[in-house]
């Protein structure tokens with residue numbers, strides 16, 4: 001298998017879990033993807049945090065998302081000891097952008113605007129981390 005056709009995988013370090021993000025990681029362990037929504041301005045946001053990044057309201061709630069969106073931008077890292085991998089931003093259908101790793105796709109198989117969906121990948125000793133694969 002050539003480098004270009006190999007699917008990308010790489011070990012993901014355990015995410016840092018805080019009181020603010022614990023519900024997210026608890027849901028991730030069950031394969032559910034949560035985002036937060038502000039009940040003041042109604043905007044959805046990610047990465048999860050207690051305060052709305054748009055209006056600074058503390059009136060925010062968890063919301064389960066299907067984790068579907070499109071690739072906004074990406075870059076492929078070729079010089080990696082574990083083989084090439086790609087990171088980039090996914091724009092969720094709810095609006096927020098998620099910085100993520102792309103999996104189950106060859107480096108040359110990615111494209112801006114491609115539909116992707118979240119899945120969870122085991123980490124080294126922590127809860128599974130969200131990654132995105134072609135939908």
Ligand SMILES: [Zn+2]
Pocket residue numbers: 038039040041042043052053054055056057
């Ligand atoms: Zn808000």
